[in-house]
Amino acid sequence: MAEALPLSGRSCVVTGGSRGIGAAVVRLMAAQGADVAFGYHHSADRAEALCEEVRAAHPGRRCAALPGEVSDGPGAQKFAAEALDFLDGRLDVLVNNAGVTRDVSFARMRRDQWDEVLDTNLGSMFNVTRPLVMPLVRQRKGTVLNVTSASGIHGAPGQTAYAASKSGIIGFTKALAKELGGLGVTVNAVAPGFIETDMTAALPGPHTDLVKSMIPTHAFGSAEDVAALLCFLASDRARYITGQVIEISGGLVL
Ligand SMILES: NC(=O)c1ccc[n+]([C@@H]2O[C@H](COP(=O)([O-])OP(=O)(O)OC[C@H]3O[C@@H](n4cnc5c(N)ncnc54)[C@H](OP(=O)(O)O)[C@@H]3O)[C@@H](O)[C@H]2O)c1
Secondary structure, three states: OOOOOOOOOOEEEEOOOOOHHHHHHHHHHHHOOOEEEEEEOOOHHHHHHHHHHHHHHOOOOOEEEEEOOOOOHHHHHHHHHHHHHHOOOOOOEEEEOOOOOOOOOHHHOOHHHHHHHHHHHHHHHHHHHHHHHHHHHHHOOEEEEEEOOHHHHHOOOOOHHHHHHHHHHHHHHHHHHHHHHHHOEEEEEEEEOOEEOHHHHOOOHHHHHHHHHHOOOOOOEEHHHHHHHHHHHHOHHHOOOOOOEEEEOOOOOO
């Protein structure tokens, strides 16, 4: 008999699934047997195309692309409700992935830049997780996976707002893991270093070369590398892991 796929029968919600790491997570979760509802903000066409790609690649698997602006409380709540509805009220895995950078030195940073980064990256942890936590708890099984950043652990120049938001995600992850562990729900974070997506494509070439020379593996990671880690954490194989922050950065800081 064929071995069951690692995420067979799981219902997953992913924020920011239209591009980059989130899109790779949607693809891999579906390939590993899951039904997926994912959110997008601006990239509606890419999100719909991804959904069609997933349905074509995995007939019978369910996939929905839903508007999901995570920095807006009522909007995120609507996204969470629609995602849950699409998944027939069942939720096994929530991946809080959506995020933005607005890199600028602190001396030049405007308040609206600070607010946008904090509201999107950290505010979304409340906005999306709060309406979805009870379905996980009622089931006494499930996992919340938060995408933080190596910058949230180590800091990086030009990223005071981003690092603050990503550090906040780490505190949120550990506290929620302590609250939910006894209720059968695990909570972990992954902390990518430099990953090849639109986010890092904006870096100037000479800066990219310098950074690569400082990474022990001399290369940026791929969105698929991060998706593989998240799918492992979403699987039963990771059932005894909670409250952890797992860095995936080619050894960026050792
Ligand atoms: N790439 C890296 O090197 C790196 C390193 C460390 C951590 N991370 C983290 O990994 C996560 C994904 O990054 P990425 O590299 O894949 O970025 P990306 O390619 O820029 O994609 C960002 C995703 O987040 C969504 N998003 C942005 N703002 C949103 C909002 N307000 N509401 C809902 N969705 C929103 C985007 O949706 P639309 O396109 O639909 O607007 C898109 O799907 C982020 O949390 C990021 O901080 C990335």
